[in-house]
Amino acid sequence: MPSEAWAASLLRDHDPSRGASAPLDTALVLVSPENIAFEYRLAGPAPRSLAFLIDLMLLVAVAGVTLFVVSVSGQMALLGFYLAGLFFLWWGGSAAVEVLGNGQTPGKRAVGIRVVSDDGLSINVSQSILRNLLRVIDVAPPFMPGVVSMIVTPRMQRLGDLAAGTIVVVDRRVTAAGPPRVDRGPNLAADLVPAGFSPPLALVEALADYVGRRRVLGPARRQEIAALAATRLTAAWGTATAGDDDALLCAVYDAATTERHR
Amino acid sequence: MNVDEMVRLHIAEWQALEADVAWLRRPSISRRDPRRILDFSRRYRAACSDLALATAQRFPAETIDYLHQLVADAHSQLYRTEAFSFVSWVRSLVVVVPLRIVTDPCFWIAFGLFWSLFLGAGAAAILRRSYAVDLLGAAALAKMEEMYSQSPSGLGNDAQRSMMTGFYVFNNAGIGLRAFAGGILGGVGSLVILGSNAISLGAIFGHMLTSPQRGNFVEFVTAHGPFELTAVVLSAAAGLRLGWALLDTRGWTRLESLRRTAPEALSTAGLATILFILAAFIEGFVSPSALPYDVKATVAAGTAALLVAYLLAPLAIVGVKRGRTQPYDA
Numbered sequence: 001m002p003s004e005a006w007a008a009s010l011l012r013d014h015d016p017s018r019g020a021s022a023p024l025d026t027a028l029v030l031v032s033p034e035n036i037a038f039e040y041r042l043a044g045p046a047p048r049s050l051a052f053l054i055d056l057m058l059l060v061a062v063a064g065v066t067l068f069v070v071s072v073s074g075q076m077a078l079l080g081f082y083l084a085g086l087f088f089l090w091w092g093g094s095a096a097v098e099v100l101g102n103g104q105t106p107g108k109r110a111v112g113i114r115v116v117s118d119d120g121l122s123i124n125v126s127q128s129i130l131r132n133l134l135r136v137i138d139v140a141p142p143f144m145p146g147v148v149s150m151i152v153t154p155r156m157q158r159l160g161d162l163a164a165g166t167i168v169v170v171d172r173r174v175t176a177a178g179p180p181r182v183d184r185g186p187n188l189a190a191d192l193v194p195a196g197f198s199p200p201l202a203l204v205e206a207l208a209d210y211v212g213r214r215r216v217l218g219p220a221r222r223q224e225i226a227a228l229a230a231t232r233l234t235a236a237w238g239t240a241t242a243g244d245d246d247a248l249l250c251a252v253y254d255a256a257t258t259e260r261h262r
Numbered sequence: 263m264n265v266d267e268m269v270r271l272h273i274a275e276w277q278a279l280e281a282d283v284a285w286l287r288r289p290s291i292s293r294r295d296p297r298r299i300l301d302f303s304r305r306y307r308a309a310c311s312d313l314a315l316a317t318a319q320r321f322p323a324e325t326i327d328y329l330h331q332l333v334a335d336a337h338s339q340l341y342r343t344e345a346f347s348f349v350s351w352v353r354s355l356v357v358v359v360p361l362r363i364v365t366d367p368c369f370w371i372a373f374g375l376f377w378s379l380f381l382g383a384g385a386a387a388i389l390r391r392s393y394a395v396d397l398l399g400a401a402a403l404a405k406m407e408e409m410y411s412q413s414p415s416g417l418g419n420d421a422q423r424s425m426m427t428g429f430y431v432f433n434n435a436g437i438g439l440r441a442f443a444g445g446i447l448g449g450v451g452s453l454v455i456l457g458s459n460a461i462s463l464g465a466i467f468g469h470m471l472t473s474p475q476r477g478n479f480v481e482f483v484t485a486h487g488p489f490e491l492t493a494v495v496l497s498a499a500a501g502l503r504l505g506w507a508l509l510d511t512r513g514w515t516r517l518e519s520l521r522r523t524a525p526e527a528l529s530t531a532g533l534a535t536i537l538f539i540l541a542a543f544i545e546g547f548v549s550p551s552a553l554p555y556d557v558k559a560t561v562a563a564g565t566a567a568l569l570v571a572y573l574l575a576p577l578a579i580v581g582v583k584r585g586r587t588q589p590y591d592a
Contacts, residue, residue, distance in 0.1 A: 032337050036310040039330040076421040080428030080546075084539075087432040091439055102287060102338075122338050130528050137443045137451065145447070159446045162517055163504065163524040204320045211265075212322020254264040257319050 028155060028167065030120040040120070041170040043113040045150045048168055052139075054107030055094060063089065094135075095128040104171070114171040118155070127164040134160035189247035193255050194237055203229075207253040214246065222246040265321055272312055276329070279305040279336055286339040306336040359529050361576040368502040369495070369530075372456060376495045379460035380467070387468025394469035398462060403469055410475035414482040416552035427546025434490065435538035438497035442531035445501020446520075448508055452501025459494055485548045485558040488566040489541035496534035503527040540565075 026042045063086060070078045097105050103115040103123050115131070117123050138146025138158045146158030155167050199207070206229075214222050223245055230245035233252065242248040282302040313329040315321075363369045387394040394403060418426070437455065444451015470479040507523035508516050548561055 030334075032310065032333070033341075034307060034310040036313055036333060038313065038333045038337065039327075040334060077424040080421075080424035080426065083425070083428030083432040084542075085428075087428075087435055091436070116338060120334065120337055121341050126525050126528060130524055133439055133528070133531070134443050134446055136440055137446050163446060163520050165521045165524075201320075208265075208320040208322045212324045254266070257321075258264040 026156075026170075028169070032120065038120075040116070040167070042156050043111075043168045043170050044156055045147055047111045047113055047170075048150070049147075051105065051107035051111040051113060054110055055105050056107075058106055059089065059093060091133060092129065095125070095132040098123070098128045098132070099125050108168075108171075112171050113168050115166050115168050118165045118167050123164075123166055127166050131158075131160035131164040131166055134158075134163055189242050189244055190251040190254070192234075192239065192242050192248055193251050194239075197237070197252075197255070199252060199256050204253070204256045207249055207256070211250060211253050214250075219246075265319065265325075268315075268319075269321070269325060272308075275305055275308060276312070276332060279309055279332060283332075283335045283339055302336070303340060306333070306340055309333050309336060354529065355533075357576045357580070359533055360573045361580060362526060363496070363499065363530055363533075364573050364577050366499065366503060366530075368506055369499040372452075372495050372499040372502055375453070376456055376460045376491070376498070379457055380464040380491075383461045383464030384468035384471075387465045388472050391469070391472065394465040397465045398469075406466065406470065407473055407475050410470065410478040410482065413478050414550045417550035423546045423550060426550075427542050430542035430545050431539055434493070434542060435535050438493055438534050438538050439531065441494070441497040442501045442504070442527070442534070445498075445504035445527070447505065449502045449505025452498040452505065455501075456494065456498035463491075481555050481558065482549050484555075485561040485565075486541045486545035488562055488569060489537045489544065492569055493534045493537035493541060496530055496537065500527045500530035500534060503530065 026044070028040045028042055029037050030040065031037050066082060066085070070082045094105055098108075098115060101109065104113075108114060115123050115128070117127060135146070135158075138144070138149070138160055146160070149158050149162065150156045153162065155161075157167060161167060210225070210229075217225070226245035226249045230248045231241060233248070234241045279302070282298065282305060285298070286302065309329060309332055313326070313333050316326050316329055383393075383397075387397075437459070441452050441455040444455055467483075470476060473479075503523060504520065504527045507519045507527075511519035514522065544561065544565070548558060551558075
């Protein structure tokens with residue numbers, strides 16, 4: 001790891017002009033009536049194609065088994081019901097399971113994606129029927145308009161999504177939200193932080209990332225990473241280096257965020 | 263209070279909200295506990311403010327990520343979609359949809375295009391026998407003539423008829439939905455399907471009317487004709503409406519125009535599907551039945567009159583003036 005560059009970015013002041021152009025990202029920010037902005041992660045063509053193939057295989061399996069049962073029974077009248085049923089299954093089956101599954105077909109559930117309305121709400125029946133009817137065009141060879149549309153639209157929507165006003169998002173498995181520091185007890189390094197030290201915003205953000213991830217690092221690795229920033233901080237303060245750099249960074253982070261809260 | 267203490271303080275509530283969301287996602291709507299729903303909405307609002315606080319206070323990224331997902335999940339449970347209302351559905355089917363269709367130029371374009379191509383191809387096939395042969399192939403026409411070589415009256419038993427009804431639903435209504443979906447390509451897909459069906463149907467009609475099997479052919483196609491042909495026109499009209507929304511945006515962006523029009527086009531396509539299914543039953547059970555031709559002709563006249571009444575009655579009742587305020591009359 002280029003430690004110099006990392007430390008430099010760690011200590012660099014926040015420059016608002018750098019945020020002028022939004023980064024190329026799959027995050028979609030929506031604002032709720034509670035005036036809170038929350039994020040969805042958009043699902044790209046690859047997981048969506050996989051989910052579609054799973055659903056298609058399920059549909060073929062259901063249609064095949066039913067056809068087998070119908071032909072074994074030898075009732076020609078049943079074949080009529082079968083064909084009419086096949087019509088509804090083919091054109092409306094996905095919509096039905098999508099609405100009942102709150103935006104998830106079995107394939108989408110397996111892949112871990114979900115359809116939601118582009119205002120962040122659950123999809124309604126009309127949206128689901130519309131996007132599933134238009135799929136016949138989206139997967140039409142040779143150009144696969146849906147795939148092209150997913151690539152060129154910023155929210156990765158196929159034509160059916162554009163007409164229905166829906167997006168497909170990654171249904172992230174909710175990770176446990178543990179407290180950032182698991183080791184309890186008074187932080188002995190807290191006294192080393194000079195009173196009135198107010199770190200720049202970019203440093204607080206970097207520290208937040210560090211504190212959030214340190215749980216997955218071993219003690220030696222924590223010290224190694226923390227030392228990069230901690231030695232610079234103690235040098236800037238003109239104090240002796242801390243024995244425990246990891247604890248020092250946690251203390252700086254605590255001090256900074258506690259200060260903000262007051 | 264630092265971040266560590268804040269998270270420790272709120273984590274129980276967040277996990278309770280997680281459990282609430284999982285509980286609300288379960289499909290059984292029975293046994294809904296109103297007190298728990300109240301708790302859920304309180305916890306949701308608390309999680310919203312926790313997320314705002316976490317973002318402002320630079321909580322660790324994983325905590326913020328977790329809260330984003332939690333709030334998004336809870337949001338989609340709290341703001342559920344509007345429940346299905348039978349009254350508004352009937353009103354839409356009986357008043358809104360027919361009014362929208364007859365005031366929609368797309369319907370009249372599809373209607374005019376279908377009938378002019380159909381009648382044109384029919385006339386061409388009557389005047390020149392080689393026209394239908396060139397268009398459809400001699401083999402297909404010979405098969406068609408063989409099919410109508412015996413009288414449709416009393417053809418097949420009930421089992422065969424229900425099989426054919428199922429086939430008509432699968433095939434014809436499927437073509438209709440394809441004509442609708444093709445409209446998303448600027449209306450081109452709908453026009454192609456409408457045009458090709460109009461021309462080949464016209465050529466078949468023209469060819470069969472000049473063949474010895476004329477009587478059998480007419481006897482078979484009369485009863486289900488009005489519903490089936492109108493359904494074809496309606497499917498294409500729904501597709502054209504989708505495509506037209508991309509061209510004439512009425513001041514919206516193209517995508518917004520499409521989004522606003524699509525549900526309306528969908529209701530027209532839904533009506534077309536209903537007509538296709540009704541036509542399939544008539545084609546399966548009335549057209550090949552032993553009923554005298556007069557009855558089959560009465561069915562055709564009755565269904566045609568029903569269609570005209572259905573489409574024009576709301577316009578007549580609500581009045582042309584109200585009809586003009588509909589968006590498609592611009």
